[in-house]
Amino acid sequence: MVKRSTWSLPYVIFLVVFVVLPLLLIVLYAFQDGSGHFTLANIGRFFTDSDSLQTFALSIEVAIENTLICILLGYPAAWILANRNLNKSAVTVMLFIMPMWINALMRTLATAELFNVLGITLGKGTLLFGMVYDYIPFMVYPIYNILLKMDKSYAEAAEDLGATPWKVFWKVTVPLSMPGVMSGVLMVFMPTVSTFAISEFLTNNKIKLFGTIIQENINSSMWNYGAALAFIMLVIIGITTLFGNNDQAEAEGGLI
Amino acid sequence: MAKDYIIDIQHLSKSFGGVKVLDDINFYIRKGEFITLLGPSGCGKTTLLRQIAGFIAPDEGKILLEGKDISGIPPYKRPLNTVFQRYALFPHLDVYDNIAFGLKLQKLPADEIQKRVKRMLKMVSMTDYEDRSVDSLSGGQQQRVAIARALVNYPKVLLLDEPLAALDLKMRKDMQLELKEIHRKMGITFIYVTHDQEEALTLSDTIVVLNEGRIQQIGTPTDIYNEPVNCFVADFIGESNILKGRMIRDRRVAFIKHEFDCVDEGFGEDVPVDVVVRPEDIYFTTDPAKCQFTAKVNSCIFKGVHYEMWVDTDSGYELMIQDYDPYAVGSEVMLYIDPDDIQVMHKERTCNVFEGKMVDETHVEMLGAEFECLPQDGFAAGDEVSVEVRFEDVELLDHQEDGKLAGEVHFLLYKGNHYHLTVLTEDGDHIWVDTNDIWDKGDLVGIDIPKKGIKLSKRNG
Numbered sequence: 001m002v003k004r005s006t007w008s009l010p011y012v013i014f015l016v017v018f019v020v021l022p023l024l025l026i027v028l029y030a031f032q033d034g035s036g037h038f039t040l041a042n043i044g045r046f047f048t049d050s051d052s053l054q055t056f057a058l059s060i061e062v063a064i065e066n067t068l069i070c071i072l073l074g075y076p077a078a079w080i081l082a083n084r085n086l087n088k089s090a091v092t093v094m095l096f097i098m099p100m101w102i103n104a105l106m107r108t109l110a111t112a113e114l115f116n117v118l119g120i121t122l123g124k125g126t127l128l129f130g131m132v133y134d135y136i137p138f139m140v141y142p143i144y145n146i147l148l149k150m151d152k153s154y155a156e157a158a159e160d161l162g163a164t165p166w167k168v169f170w171k172v173t174v175p176l177s178m179p180g181v182m183s184g185v186l187m188v189f190m191p192t193v194s195t196f197a198i199s200e201f202l203t204n205n206k207i208k209l210f211g212t213i214i215q216e217n218i219n220s221s222m223w224n225y226g227a228a229l230a231f232i233m234l235v236i237i238g239i240t241t242l243f244g245n246n247d248q249a250e251a252e253g254g255l256i
Numbered sequence: 257m258a259k260d261y262i263i264d265i266q267h268l269s270k271s272f273g274g275v276k277v278l279d280d281i282n283f284y285i286r287k288g289e290f291i292t293l294l295g296p297s298g299c300g301k302t303t304l305l306r307q308i309a310g311f312i313a314p315d316e317g318k319i320l321l322e323g324k325d326i327s328g329i330p331p332y333k334r335p336l337n338t339v340f341q342r343y344a345l346f347p348h349l350d351v352y353d354n355i356a357f358g359l360k361l362q363k364l365p366a367d368e369i370q371k372r373v374k375r376m377l378k379m380v381s382m383t384d385y386e387d388r389s390v391d392s393l394s395g396g397q398q399q400r401v402a403i404a405r406a407l408v409n410y411p412k413v414l415l416l417d418e419p420l421a422a423l424d425l426k427m428r429k430d431m432q433l434e435l436k437e438i439h440r441k442m443g444i445t446f447i448y449v450t451h452d453q454e455e456a457l458t459l460s461d462t463i464v465v466l467n468e469g470r471i472q473q474i475g476t477p478t479d480i481y482n483e484p485v486n487c488f489v490a491d492f493i494g495e496s497n498i499l500k501g502r503m504i505r506d507r508r509v510a511f512i513k514h515e516f517d518c519v520d521e522g523f524g525e526d527v528p529v530d531v532v533v534r535p536e537d538i539y540f541t542t543d544p545a546k547c548q549f550t551a552k553v554n555s556c557i558f559k560g561v562h563y564e565m566w567v568d569t570d571s572g573y574e575l576m577i578q579d580y581d582p583y584a585v586g587s588e589v590m591l592y593i594d595p596d597d598i599q600v601m602h603k604e605r606t607c608n609v610f611e612g613k614m615v616d617e618t619h620v621e622m623l624g625a626e627f628e629c630l631p632q633d634g635f636a637a638g639d640e641v642s643v644e645v646r647f648e649d650v651e652l653l654d655h656q657e658d659g660k661l662a663g664e665v666h667f668l669l670y671k672g673n674h675y676h677l678t679v680l681t682e683d684g685d686h687i688w689v690d691t692n693d694i695w696d697k698g699d700l701v702g703i704d705i706p707k708k709g710i711k712l713s714k715r716n717g
Contacts, residue, residue, distance in 0.1 A: 162362060
């Protein structure tokens with residue numbers, strides 16, 4: 001008789017080949033020089049190279065800006081979508097989610113072409129526009145989800161205790177939807193740090209992000225330095241994930 | 257209007273999607289009273305409470321608070337607070353902040369808030385719990401916090417929506433006593449919603465019994481229990497034997513084919529009535545002089561405090577009796593009922609009356625279907641008629657498609673030797689049926705009326 005646990009074998013193989021092994025390779029390359037000897041020079045180079053540091057700082061800045069804009073635009077959108085008095089159909093929700101079905105690269109290329117036709121100069125503004133456009137569904141959906149599932153009696157209880165609709169929103173609805181916002185932040189912030197396609201197409205490479213320099217290094221066969229940069233990014237993403245998980249975000253938020 | 261009315265409800269009606277949930281509700285609540293809205297699920301009691309709280313606007317009618325109409329005022333401006341069925345404590349706040357929520361909105365000074373919250377915590381015996389998260393509390397503790405959170409605002413009226421429904425029996429009994437104690441200490445008017453008749457009898461100064469959106473009876477617990485005004489109230493509150501009877505004259509009533517002295521007057525002579533006798537009010541005797549009728553014990557079950565027995569009377573009726581002493585199954589017993597314990601009620605109806613229209617001489621259209629009737633003289637096609645059908649002439653069929661009409665058994669009463677059913681047709685018409693067959697609430701049935709059961713008369717106007 002075959003043991004139950006053997007059924008998981010294909011997935012274990014998949015995980016090892018496509019997740020664990022590449023990660024190990026990144027770590028291996030990051031701590032090697034061109035001839036395969038152990039070195040800390042790649043890591044050191046990043047921390048001494050002002051260009052790399054500046055790009056990194058810029059990436060974080062753009063990611064924070066993108067995340068904030070996504071929250072500011074996405075939260076009210078999610079609130080309207082989840083409010084049965086304002087939105088009675090599931091179609092509007094679908095319309096918000098639909099852009100996710102189309103490849104991000106295609107959307108970005110189309111956006112770039114649109115700016116071109118309209119004669120808008122590519123720069124940081126167009127970069128942020130493209131990022132918000134690409135990532136806002138990832139912010140709207142988890143917030144929409146948590147607002148939809150929220151027990152209406154909390155809002156009623158607050159109103160009963162003397163809270164105006166405005167106070168109900170700030171003192172009850174917003175705090176209770178924070179797990180959804182946290183999910184949204186994780187799904188928007190981290191991918192933005194490592195993105196390179198959007199900055200390439202929407203700024204004509206005028207603005208370089210952290211993802212861009214990793215890609216450039218790998219493309220020009222500087223595998224070890226590229227791997228070191230990727231390793232640093234992984235560590236930082238890992239830290240943000242831990243940061244976001246320390247409350248009950250996972251338990252109640254639900255990514256999708 | 258008397259000065260001590262804190263709430264006065266006038267002609268309140270509410271429909272949801274064409275269904276009347278509340279129909280012309282009128283009653284008042286005295287200041288400091290503990291009043292209970294009692295009824296089965298779907299009777300409209302929660303809708304009524306939510307209208308008083310302000311979450312639902314009435315279609316018609318007024319709610320007066322201390323003489324002023326509050327119908328248009330949003331919930332946050334009403335000096336009322338609610339204890340919700342599932343507590344609705346804010347999970348992102350601890351016990352203290354939950355209770356202080358309303359006071360902080362009023363922008364009271366911090367020391368005043370602290371004083372009042374502590375006082376409330378003491379009142380509900382939760383003094384050491386102020387820093388606890390609400391998720392870590394048991395159901396009973398959450399209930400206490402919910403009560404404290406509402407009462408800390410010193411509302412003019414406290415609304416409670418089945419607050420004990422989620423607790424187990426023992427806890428519920430303890431909380432009932434505590435609620436009564438809190439009510440006494442605070443002196444605030446309580447409006448309590450429940451479907452639990454025992455809870456209502458235990459807690460209330462006044463009970464309002466609701467069914468199908470209408471008030472059935474308003475009274476003190478003893479009034480409601482001892483003098484129910486109709487079969488619904490008699491059946492819903494406590495156990496009862498509800499029987500068909502006939503008022504012979506004042507203070508003399510016949511039922512189960514025997515005559516009894518009673519205390520009711522003013523029904524007239526030889527008038528059909530319904531009679532209610534509580535199972536604890538039928539007494540066993542060994543004295544033939546006291547015996548009013550005899551019966552054979554059919555079953556005997558121990559219920560803790562008392563024994564519950566079903567007996568078959570000498571006249572062929574089944575009665576429920578509760579007594580502290582058991583009587584052997586199969587034994588012949590002598591029984592009597594005190595005149596005081598017989599409650600006589602007006603019959604709400606003696607037969608079905610429908611509006612119909614003649615199709616031809618032998619067919620009448622009513623309830624959205626065509627029925628055959630015996631040939632009638634003096635009726636022409638198109639005549640508007642009134643149709644009478646006796647309860648026992650309505651036939652119920654197992655399959656909905658076999659009947660002229662499809663319906664659902666909505667309410668049933670055992671009347672000693674037959675069942676009296678309320679059947680709701682698909683169009684929402686009520687048909688009352690007397691039958692010896694056993695049906696359950698919610699059964700889907702076909703309805704047919706044979707032609708000999710249809711009695712026509714011309715409708716006036």
